[in-house]
Amino acid sequence: MDVKKGPWTEEEDSMLKAYVNIHGEGRWNSVARLSGLRRTGKSCRLRWLNYMRPEIKRGNISLEEQLLILELHSRWGNRWSKIAQHLPGRTDNEIKNYWRTRVQKQAKQMKCDVNSKRFKDAMRSVWIPRLIERIRASCQSTTGQPSTITGIMTESESVQVDPSPLPELSVTSPDSHVSSVLDLTDCYKPQSVSNYEAAGTWGGDDGVLEFQETEEHSNGWSVGGGGESSMETMWNEENIWFLQQQLHDED
DNA sequence: AAAATCGTCAACCGCATCGGC
DNA sequence: AGCCGATGCGGTTGACGATTT
Numbered sequence: 001m002d003v004k005k006g007p008w009t010e011e012e013d014s015m016l017k018a019y020v021n022i023h024g025e026g027r028w029n030s031v032a033r034l035s036g037l038r039r040t041g042k043s044c045r046l047r048w049l050n051y052m053r054p055e056i057k058r059g060n061i062s063l064e065e066q067l068l069i070l071e072l073h074s075r076w077g078n079r080w081s082k083i084a085q086h087l088p089g090r091t092d093n094e095i096k097n098y099w100r101t102r103v104q105k106q107a108k109q110m111k112c113d114v115n116s117k118r119f120k121d122a123m124r125s126v127w128i129p130r131l132i133e134r135i136r137a138s139c140q141s142t143t144g145q146p147s148t149i150t151g152i153m154t155e156s157e158s159v160q161v162d163p164s165p166l167p168e169l170s171v172t173s174p175d176s177h178v179s180s181v182l183d184l185t186d187c188y189k190p191q192s193v194s195n196y197e198a199a200g201t202w203g204g205d206d207g208v209l210e211f212q213e214t215e216e217h218s219n220g221w222s223v224g225g226g227g228e229s230s231m232e233t234m235w236n237e238e239n240i241w242f243l244q245q246q247l248h249d250e251d
Numbered sequence: 252a253a254a255a256t257c258g259t260c261a262a263c264c265g266c267a268t269c270g271g272c
Numbered sequence: 273a274g275c276c277g278a279t280g281c282g283g284t285t286g287a288c289g290a291t292t293t
Contacts, residue, residue: 097260
């Protein structure tokens, strides 16, 4: 039998759905053989798991989910299916694609490897704290109450989102539709992480960290927007420590 | 307006693992 | 113990729409 490849048609989807509704998941080679689909068992399984399961969420990976992905990846590496188990409705494929298209892109733009210490440092000291901050901001804006970020522990040197004890790690937000992807390189210039940590500011329409290189500080970064204002927060070790304390107090 | 480039994501492939025989 | 088919996993590819030149 010639096997069909490529994108699934609506007709194939409905055939697969009808078969699984009657016979249940599993025995994918039988599905392929008996449903009338000219697909391999593998292809049927993949289509069902990544696309047709009723609980599947699609698109708009929320800030909370981004935070989880970053942290779980730092703990487990490319164990996509394991990471996906902690993100209900998300597939390993979707998480893997998120990592490749968003996170690896950042590393590439920073001209370093995604597994390098430099990138991990930047992620820990900038990206994750900023995610936490934005989650907190979105919670407060919708509820007027401080957000509750459970399961987040702190460590001495840096902001560290610790998912233990899993699977309780969750960031409770009443509204997780906010899903714009944070861009590490919006504010990162490939000098050094320490420069970055020392001189970042909140600014821009989206609260994007902004950095500007100045002639006077050619080996560092000055406060963006022409100077520091009371609304701008220096994103340095002190603030990271402050955020740690805040989060710790909320536990 | 057309071509080139980029970003996203569904789907495929190869390998590993598991369980039945 | 070894074989074999089924399933799971992670890496990679390619189509396609969006954006830039």
